[in-house]
Amino acid sequence: MKLNDEENEILAGKAGPVPQQALRHQIKVGEFFDAEDFVPVTQAHIMADTESLGEAGVRWLEGLAAVSHGQRRVRIPTITDPRGTDFANAKLLGQTQAMLDLERRAIAAFEQLGVAMTNTCINYQTIQAPTRNEHAAFGDTGVVIYSNSICGARSNFEGGPSALAAGLTGRTPRYGFHLPELRRGTLRIQVDYTPTTLNGWGALGGVIGRLAGNYWAVPVVEGIDGAPKSDQLKHFGASMASFGSIALFHLVGLTPEAGRLADVADDGLPVHRITKADADALQQSYHTDDQVDVVVFSAPQLSLYELSDLAGLCDGRRFSVPLLAVTSPQVKPDCDRMGYTARIEAAGGNVLSGMCFYQSYAREISEARGWKRLATNSAKLVNILGGYGYRPMLASMEACVDAAVNGKLVRT
Amino acid sequence: MGLTVRGPALVAHDGFSARYDLDRIKGVFSRPAHKLAGQSYVGRILVLDTAKGGVATAWMLHEMQSRGIVPLAIVLNSVNPILAQGAALGDVPMLAGFDVDITAAVPNGAEVEVNPQMSLLTVVQAKP
Numbered sequence: 414m415k416l417n418d419e420e421n422e423i424l425a426g427k428a429g430p431v432p433q434q435a436l437r438h439q440i441k442v443g444e445f446f447d448a449e450d451f452v453p454v455t456q457a458h459i460m461a462d463t464e465s466l467g468e469a470g471v472r473w474l475e476g477l478a479a480v481s482h483g484q485r486r487v488r489i490p491t492i493t494d495p496r497g498t499d500f501a502n503a504k505l506l507g508q509t510q511a512m513l514d515l516e517r518r519a520i521a522a523f524e525q526l527g528v529a530m531t532n533t534c535i536n537y538q539t540i541q542a543p544t545r546n547e548h549a550a551f552g553d554t555g556v557v558i559y560s561n562s563i564c565g566a567r568s569n570f571e572g573g574p575s576a577l578a579a580g581l582t583g584r585t586p587r588y589g590f591h592l593p594e595l596r597r598g599t600l601r602i603q604v605d606y607t608p609t610t611l612n613g614w615g616a617l618g619g620v621i622g623r624l625a626g627n628y629w630a631v632p633v634v635e636g637i638d639g640a641p642k643s644d645q646l647k648h649f650g651a652s653m654a655s656f657g658s659i660a661l662f663h664l665v666g667l668t669p670e671a672g673r674l675a676d677v678a679d680d681g682l683p684v685h686r687i688t689k690a691d692a693d694a695l696q697q698s699y700h701t702d703d704q705v706d707v708v709v710f711s712a713p714q715l716s717l718y719e720l721s722d723l724a725g726l727c728d729g730r731r732f733s734v735p736l737l738a739v740t741s742p743q744v745k746p747d748c749d750r751m752g753y754t755a756r757i758e759a760a761g762g763n764v765l766s767g768m769c770f771y772q773s774y775a776r777e778i779s780e781a782r783g784w785k786r787l788a789t790n791s792a793k794l795v796n797i798l799g800g801y802g803y804r805p806m807l808a809s810m811e812a813c814v815d816a817a818v819n820g821k822l823v824r825t
Numbered sequence: 826m827g828l829t830v831r832g833p834a835l836v837a838h839d840g841f842s843a844r845y846d847l848d849r850i851k852g853v854f855s856r857p858a859h860k861l862a863g864q865s866y867v868g869r870i871l872v873l874d875t876a877k878g879g880v881a882t883a884w885m886l887h888e889m890q891s892r893g894i895v896p897l898a899i900v901l902n903s904v905n906p907i908l909a910q911g912a913a914l915g916d917v918p919m920l921a922g923f924d925v926d927i928t929a930a931v932p933n934g935a936e937v938e939v940n941p942q943m944s945l946l947t948v949v950q951a952k953p
């Protein structure tokens with residue numbers, strides 16, 4: 414990789430060992446992908462739940478935080494994805510003291526590195542959405558795909574170590590979706606309907622993700638009517654990224670780089686047609702039981718509008734199984750202030766903050782609480798939780814709330 | 826990326842994500858729909874189709890390496906940045922990008938050598 418004077422100085426250790434180590438890591442990754450040079454980034458977002466880090470990852474962070482000389486703090490705004498717990502609700506989740514202690518150690522290390530603990534995977538709704546052509550280093554696949562596709566920003570999937578490295582050096586290797594030529598479509602998707610529910614958008618995203626199949630695929634979607642809402646596209650993108658490892662899609666006539674088909678698609682791309690039946694089939698494939706142990710709304714964290722809708726569905730109801738709604742620390746105070754939290758709790762539900770269900774020791778939660786059969790309106794969550802021993806089921810928010818009341822999920 | 830290693834190949838035309846697919850405590854594939862469900866990945870050279878899922882693998886390979894419950898190497902037809910970043914931090918040899926479908930070219934259970942510096946995978950013995 415070509416390095417400029419500043420990068421050569423960092424590599425030589427003139428800024429201290431922390432940025433030096435970070436740049437070395439970035440060069441290793443950049444050379445793997447044949448990056449020619451670095452590109453400056455304006456913000457970084459770190460996925461670093463402690464279930465992923467483990468003791469080894471937390472010690473690694475503490476090692477960086479303990480360095481006493483040179484530049485140790487991040488150079489650009491650097492924020493965090495959800496934590497592995499909501500400390501106020503750890504007992505509800507059956508989490509152990511050891512999990513909480515590890516979490517506190519990770520937070521302390523990040524704070525010493527200058528990282529802002531925003532603990533959110535919807536920073537594009539709650540902190541600061543990136544702008545078109547803004548180069549960033551975002552972790553969390555849902556954040557990347559939304560930022561790339563809906564905002565027109567430029568980011569690869571940056572895992573925790575790489576996102577932290579970008580924060581510490583203020584740059585990232587220029588490869589993948591930082592390059593205009595890799596942002597063009599690789600396949601066309603024609604749909605003959607427009608989903609109306611969040612789970613419906615997620616199911617469609619899942620079908621497209623499975624079909625597209627790998628990180629370098631860029632689906633160009635035609636046939637969506639109207640102007641989808643932010644929450645709908647949040648579920649659509651998060652699911653597509655989860656099922657397919659997709660980081661960028663275009664909606665013709667809607668997303669910023671795809672005013673016309675020709676703006677993003679060359680002649681001769683393969684064309685695939687997807688029907689509502691395809692998305693319904695994906696949803697139904699997860700409906701493996703009628704009984705429900707727990708209902709979870711999470712992945713991505715809920716917006717204030719989603720929580721408002723949920724509160725409306727909870728009015729006058731009484732749950733027979735636990736219902737968890739997970740949001741960001743930025744949204745939670747408003748959820749409290751608007752009275753939504755009280756209405757959800759009055760029905761027997763809980764509103765959790767700063768975590769995401771699958772990033773919070775989901776396997777141990779299942780074992781501690783006996784939760785196996787889980788209903789959710791998140792297609793991303795059902796795609797993830799099978800490996801954690803759950804039998805996840807996908808349904809609308811309305812059907813999930815009904816399931817929390819009756820303990821049964823109605824087949825559709 | 827990484828050092829040359831030799832070992833038994835565990836092959837399937839399926840994806841790979843440490844969070845989605847593995848029980849990292851037991852060291853087995855745990856996702857019921859995965860073609861390697863129930864099989865141990867410890868000490869194996871995984872030969873799979875493509876990187877799937879989210880960003881957690883970037884940390885998890887490092888964590889798995891610290892406990893020795895880790896694949897010997899990861900070989901993929903198509904890699905994403907997360908696998909490369911995770912391999913870089915976790916010191917797990919990784920190879921990707923072949924002229925053929927590598928999951929069809931390598932027999933399951935074969936003894937293989939992975940040389941990331943030379944971008945070379947060698948089937949040493951098809952049926953040990």
